[in-house]
Amino acid sequence: MALFVMIIRKMVQNKWLVSSMFFGILMTVALxxxxxxxxxxxLxxxxxxxxxxxxxxxxxxPGSHWALMGFYNEAPDKRTRIINDMDAYMERSAKPSFGIPTLELVKERRTKSVQLVAKGSQAIKKNTTATLRSFxxxxxxxxxxxxxxxxxxxxxGxxxxxxxxxALSSFKIVLGQEFTLKDDKIKGTVTIKPVGTFSKKSDDDPYFRSANLADLNNVFVVDAGLFDSEFTRGNKVPxxxxxxxxxLDYAKMNIGNVDDFIDTDKAIxxxxxSKVVTFQTEFNVPALDTINKYFERSKQLNKLMWSLNVPVLIMLGFYMFMVSNLIVDRQKNEIAILRSRGASRLQIVLSFAAEGxxxxxxxxxxGPFIGLGLTKVLGASNGFLEFVxxxxxxxxxxxxxxxxxxxAALTAFVMTLIPVLLATRVSIVDHKRQLARSQRMPFWHKAFLDVLCLAVSIYGLYTFDKRLKDMKSLGLNTDDLTIDPLQFVMPAxxxxxxxLLLLxxxxxxxxxxxxxxxxxxxxxxxxxxIQVGRSNSQYQFLMVFLIMTIAIGVFSAGAARTLNNNTEERIRYSHGADFVLQSRWMNDAPPPPAPGAPSESATPAPKVxxxxxxxFDPFTKLEGVEQAAKVFIKQKAxxxxxxxxxxxxxxxIDSDEFGLTAWLPNHLLDYPYYEYLNLMAADPRAVLISKSMADQRQVKVGDTINVGWDGIDSQSFVVFGIIEYFPTFNPNPPLGSVDASDDESKSNAPMLIVGNLSRIQFQLALEPYQVWLKMKPGSSTAALYENIEKLELPITSMINTKEDLIKAKNDPFMLALNGVLTLGFIISILISFVGFLLYWILSLKGRTLQNGIMRAIGLSLRQLIGMLALEQLLTSGVAILIGVLIGNFASELFVPNFQIAFNPSSLVPPFKVVFAAIDFIRLYAVVFVMMALGLGILSFMLSRIRVHQALKLGED
Known part of the structure; x- marks a missing residue:
């Protein structure tokens, strides 16, 4: 007990340092x-x-589970026991084991198919069969x-x-008519009489396995209790x-109970x-395929989370080591005295270990409770430092x-003991010698850790670049959002x-x-x-810490903004416009054959x-539409x-309407893309061709090409321009289409021809085109849908770019990316602020005598605060500047490798690093507030110093 009291008193004496240490450990565990x-x-x-x-x-x-046992020739008693046993198992064991609430457990019984024989004078079609069921x-x-x-x-009876x-219509019978069931296994005479027809009480009731009750078209439904007593146990009809x-209530399904769902399915x-041998089973679990996909996505997301947090965890570890080192530094004299008076290293380490x-x-x-709150911050992020x-x-x-x-807590515990272990190696003589030699070189400079870290990161950069080039040139396939943890370790x-190199x-x-x-x-x-130059080594920890915080913040901002921007551009480019509509065109094509009809009976389609x-006019007048364009796309012309x-x-295309409707950034082409459209407008024969076509077929500007398609005679066009990108066109080889061992197959890139729609329709053929819509800013999608429905436009398909953008934003990987980078930066700033204040407060306390002498020899408080501000500028300010420079440089080098998170060969437009001014404004604002608040607190502490107390402290 005495030892515990001593440790508590020791912690109280160093309350600020201990509180800072606890804050760092708490944030690490929470993160x-x-x-x-x-x-x-x-997930x-x-x-x-x-x-x-x-x-x-x-x-x-999807929240359903269907299991059916089919019996063959089991004895009636045995069959009844099996059914009763399965009923009890489903009710008592399976039902509570799914892990999610059970809304209904429907027990279904069915007889074999038997022949219907009408009683009395009313007839029925010969050999009409039916089954009896109960629910x-x-x-x-x-x-x-x-x-x-x-x-x-x-x-x-x-x-x-x-x-x-x-069923009533299918059997061609009427209610009230009696029928006798005929089968060689029926005992006695069994007569049934239909007395009513039924339908669903609610159309969306999941009680029924079939949406339209199609599986009951040849079924008579008997009361469940009557069926069990007369048929299951009575065996009147086998x-x-x-x-x-x-x-099941699938809305309550989550990754925590999905294993229970799968285990229960396997158990059923x-x-x-296991019940009988001579029977058949049938199972139907619609959710299984979706669940199986999520197990793989869960692994990928966990890997992504760890990867994103690597830089922040490194920084938190560095912070804990720095604070622990500060704590030990203040007690090194005490540790050295204890060692000189016979205390063993183990005893000293154990005293610090108890504190840890x-x-x-x-x-x-x-920590986990705080992590629970931080998770909500992750879910609200819509970009770097953006919340919705x-x-x-x-x-x-x-x-x-x-x-x-x-x-994490165990790792933190080990980190806090490292400085203690190092300090216990020093005797009182060595400690005094070290104090006299404060200008010693830090360990990381002696070990050339800066050179080693740079060498490893540059090698990783080279490896990623080589892998990306292979994927793009060969059209290699990769899973969506495949994240390599080294993508985040290398920038760190x-x-x-x-x-360290700049320091x-x-x-x-x-x-x-x-x-x-x-x-x-x-x-x-x-x-x-003089102060900064002669005490440079003591600033190293703080400067490295600030460099890491700011650089990782800049890198996080660049990575999040780049991935968000490229994801948005990829979707916009692949769609081409805000909305892409396809309407139904009247034509002379024969109707498709009826279901089940032989293919020979189908009318052959005409050649053309x-x-x-x-x-087209109604599309231009739809609610919220700013511009509409006709776009005809013919594959394999x-x-x-x-x-x-x-x-x-x-x-x-119609060049004018298309230019006002389609989305294409100008940086993709050699000239603004509307200039290419102006070239086309000058001559109806003008076409633009893709660079892949020019390279593969040696076609150049001014050449004449003939274009047509199956059943349509070709017509001549003139090449007016060569472009590499055009809305919806992907110039990269299709995924998996290129053999890496075949050099000639590397030219297997798609080709494109863009011509004037009017000439194509007049000279070639009039075929269905798409309608592209550009919406007014702030227009309502719901209003557009209502307008389309009101005008009864015959829309057969619709692509909504805004909807796909929202879906991409809500993808778990993009949410994780934005949320974790934002959360990591916020934690970094908090830790940085605490470390910044802690260091300077301890520095001021350690230099109380020096500051008192400065005041005594005539320096004013304003001059002292100016010296403090300048000292911060030469240390913290320089560290922040270095952090900004390194963060930008790291972003330019390493962020492009993030395109491996997509399928690089299908990534169009090309991946580019994006920096947004708003991100840096937020970043610098946070840093400025931190510095200003810190300087204000330090200035207040400096103003509280009394000259006579400082000089008296020096005499003591």
């Missing part, structure tokens, strides 16, 4: 704890979104269209049944199948297959958060190496400044230069299909240029 929390939250959100999309597109409820709780989910609900017991209207249909399959256990243990308990009102993610504190946090190493040169720059103006410097500046062009032939994509 690491956000990784599993965020991964689970974002759960996207999983539910994908399941919702699946339901909208396939009209199948638990059916009456809660249906409405009676005609007739009434059947009785729950046999009425005079007749079983009343329900059927759908489609039961050949029993099914269990779970309707194994249970069903308290700090790291507390951080481990609190986005629907909140469902987050929970999972076990992995504490596991990850525990590893470059920042550290570059910063190696900085003392020489200081000496040059001192020497250049030694005859003219005022006393305050002279004293500051004639189309009737719909009116053939061309001939002299002796050269080939196939290309033919695009027909």
């Amino acid at each position: 690491v704890g956000t990784m599993p929390i965020y991964s689970e939250a974002i 759960s959100r996207m999983l539910v979104k994908d399941l919702e999309t699946f339901q909208a597109e396939k009209n199948i409820y 638990s709780d059916l009456d809660k989910h249906i409405k009676i269209e005609d007739g009434r609900l059947p009785s729950k017991t046999a009425v005079n 007749v079983y009343e049944v329900l059927l759908t209207s489609q 039961v050949t199948g029993s099914g269990w249909f779970f309707v 399959r194994n249970k069903a297959k 256990v308290l700090l790291c243990g507390g951080a481990w308990l609190l 009102q986005r629907s909140s993610m469902t987050v929970r504190l999972n076990e992995d958060a504490y596991l990850y946090g525990g590893v 190493l470059f920042v550290v190496g570059g910063g 190696r040169l900085y003392p020489y720059a200081l000496k040059l400044v001192y020497w250049a103006g030694r005859k003219w410097w005022p006393p305050s500046l002279y004293a500051t230069l 299909i004639h189309y009737l062009e719909p009116s 053939f061309f001939g240029a002299g002796s050269q032939t080939g196939t290309a994509t033919l695009i027909g």
Whole structure:
């Protein structure tokens, strides 16, 4: 207990240092704890979104699980036991094991197919067959269209049944008619009577496996209780199948319980297959494919999270080492005295270790809760230091958060003990000798860590560049958003190496400044230069720390802005305009054959299909439309240029309308792209061709080429210009189309011909074109949809660029990228601010006597504050400047490698590094506030120094 009290008193005496250390450990644990929390939250959100999309597109409820057991010739008693056993298993074991709420458990029974024989004078088609089925709780989910609900017991030996209207029409019977079931395995006489038709009570009710009840077209539905008593147990009609249909609330599905869902599915399959041998099973779980994809995405996202946080974790580790070193520096004299009086190294280390256990243990308990709050910051980010009102993610504190946090706390604990271990090696004599030799070279300069870090990072840069060139030139395939952790480690190493290298040169720059103006410097500046020059080594930690913070902030801003900008440009370029519409054209093509009809019965299509062009004018008057253009795209049009032939994509445009509608940045072409359109407008025969076509077929400006397509005779056109990019055109070889071992196949790049639409329609053929729309700023998409519906425009397909941009922004990888980079920078600034203040407060306290003497010999408070400001400028200011320069340089070198996150061969427009002024304004504003606030606090502390107290302290 006495030892514990001593440790607490020691921590109280160094409360500011200990608090700073605890803050750093806490932020480290919280940052690491956000990784599993965020991964689970974002992937759960996207999983539910994908399941919702699946339901909208396939009209199948994805939160369902269907299992069917089919019986063959089991004895009735055995079959009944199996069904009862499976009922109990599904209700008691499977239902609570899915991990998500069960909305319904539908128990279905079905008999074998039997023949219907009409009673009385009414006839029925010969050999008409049907099955009997029952569904638990059916009456809660249906409405009676005609007739009434059947009785729950046999009425005079007749079983009343329900059927759908489609079944009633298919059987060609009427309600109230009685039928006898005929089969060699039916015992006695079984008579049924349909008394009502039913339909769904709600169209979107997931209770039914079939959206339109098509699977009940030859089925009579018996009350569930009556079926079990008379058929399952009574065996009056052989039961050949029993099914269990779970309707689950998939909105509650997340990565935490998805394993339970899969395990329960496997358990149900194994249970069903283990019951009997002579039966068949059927399973249908719509969500399985989507879930399996997410396991792979989960791995990629975890790798991305770790990669993004590598630089910040390195900086936090450096911060903890710096603060721990400051704590130990203040106690080195005490440690040396204890060593000289017989204390062992182990005893001293254990005393510091006990302190570390308290700090790291507390951080481990609190850190994951803070990480829970930080996760919400990640979800609200829409760019670097940009936040939007986005629907909140469902987050929970999972076990992995504490596991990850525990590893981070343990690592922090080790980092804090390193300076202690180094300090315990020094005796009291060595300590005094070191104090007298403060101008010693730092360890990293002796070990040439700057050169080593730069060499490793430059080698990594060379490796990435080579890999990217191969992917682009060969059209190699790569998974979307494949992130290599080294993409983030290498820039961090470059920042550290570059910063240390410039700090190696900085003392020489200081000496040059001192020497250049030694005859003219005022006393305050002279004293500051002497102070900084002679104590350069003590500023090294702070300067390296600030360099890393600012450089990583600049790099993070550049990386986030570049990836966001290139993602947006890629989507805009691939679509070409804000909206791309395709309407239905009347034509003389024969209708497709009916489903199930033999292909020979289909009418052969004519060689040339004639189309009737719909009116274009309504598109120009749609709500919110600023400009509309006709764009005809013909894939695999053939061309001939002299002796050269080939196939290309033919695009027909009206140059004026197209130039006002389409999206294409001018930096992609040698000249502004509207100048190329003006060339086309001068001559209806004019065409633009792609650079790939000019290179592969040796076509040049002024050449005549013939263009046509299947069934259409070619016509001559004249080449007026050569372009490399055009909206929607990708000049790179298709993915996987190039063999790396075949040099000749590397020229397998797509080709393009752009011509005047009027000439194409008049000289070649009139075929359906797309309608491209450019919207007015701030226009409503909903209003456009309503207008299209009101005008009854026959739209067959629509591409909404804005919708795809929002979808890209909500992609889990882009959310992670923006969120983690933003969060990392905010944490960096907070840590930097705490470290900055801590260092200068300790520096001022250590120089109280010196500052008191300065006041005593006549320096005013203003001059002292000026000296302090100048000292900060020569240390912190220079470190920030170096950080900005290295951050920009690192961005220019390493950010282009981020295009490996996409399929580089399909990345059009070309990837480019983007810096936005607003990012730097935010960055510099935060840094300026930090410096100004720090200087204000230090100035206040300086003003509180009393000369007589400082001199008395010196006498003591």
